[in-house]
Amino acid sequence: MVTNVLASERPMEPVSTKTSWSGRILSGLAVAFLLFDAAIKLMAPKEVLAAHDQLGFPPELARSLGTLLLMCVVTYVIPRTSFLGAVLLTGYLGGAIATHVRVGSPLFSHVLFPVYVAAFIWGGLYLRDARLRELLLPRR
Numbered sequence: 001m002v003t004n005v006l007a008s009e010r011p012m013e014p015v016s017t018k019t020s021w022s023g024r025i026l027s028g029l030a031v032a033f034l035l036f037d038a039a040i041k042l043m044a045p046k047e048v049l050a051a052h053d054q055l056g057f058p059p060e061l062a063r064s065l066g067t068l069l070l071m072c073v074v075t076y077v078i079p080r081t082s083f084l085g086a087v088l089l090t091g092y093l094g095g096a097i098a099t100h101v102r103v104g105s106p107l108f109s110h111v112l113f114p115v116y117v118a119a120f121i122w123g124g125l126y127l128r129d130a131r132l133r134e135l136l137l138p139r140r
Helices: 016-041 046-054 059-077 078-101 107-111 112-129 130-136
Strands: none
Touching: 016 046, 016 059, 016 112, 046 059, 059 078, 078 107, 078 112, 107 112, 112 130
């Protein structure tokens, strides 16, 4: 009997319970922050509108950005589309980094904060999704 050992035919290693829960917690923290951010953009209190104005965005854009962020988060939360959601959120957070760099915000508290959130997004997905680990692990 001849066996073909292609990467796609190799059985994926099961995710341990601790690893899976660690991934859920990391993802949950990122999702909680992003949902809060989307909610305040959708409610658009005067403080949010003032912050948008300081960053150089028209204040009326807050609700559109909140809607976009909410759609990206929902895409991330659905297991079948979580990889696409992570890619979309990475793009969204990249825009936040560029905005803060452009206006000269402090490095660790403002410019790098989206990097921290993105690390939680991708770290959580990596820990809870065996397919992503299989994709990123070196071939044997």
